[in-house]
Amino acid sequence: MTRTPxxxxxxxxxxxxxxxxxxxxxxxxxxxxxxxxDQLVKSFFAFGIELVEYAQNLTDYVRVTPRQYPHLYQMFKRAVKALDVPTAAPQ
Incomplete structure (x- = not known):
């Protein structure tokens, strides 16, 4: 079933x-x-950086590209264009 945009x-x-x-x-x-x-927030994040790094490493395994998740990638490209986002990665 083909969706009409x-x-x-x-x-x-x-x-x-x-x-x-x-x-x-x-x-x-x-x-x-x-x-x-502002210093309190910086200190808070300094102690939690390992968790952030761990989560970032996990999310790096998922890629929204034309080959992986093509429908989601098209939605992403349309949103970037509609919201006038200056840079859109991945291309």
Whole structure:
């Protein structure tokens, strides 16, 4: 069964401020204003880096390419084009 692609809307020059809620922006500004919070976050990630590396190694085994998962790859390419993402890997 062949699927007919739906009409795709394009958003050239899409900025994150277009879809961020005012509340999210306000909360982010509040967090950034807390003295030492950025250092706390950096320290938190420093201790968890081994887990991140492990997860990254696991995900490297899955590739969305024209040969592996071709339908998902086409969806990816359409989304990249619609959202005006500057670089799209893998090609």
């Amino acid at each position: 739906r009409l795709l809307h394009y958003y050239p020059g899409l900025q994150s401020t277009s879809y961020e809620s005012p509340e999210d922006r306000r909360l982010l500004a509040t967090i950034k204003a807390i003295k030492g919070f």
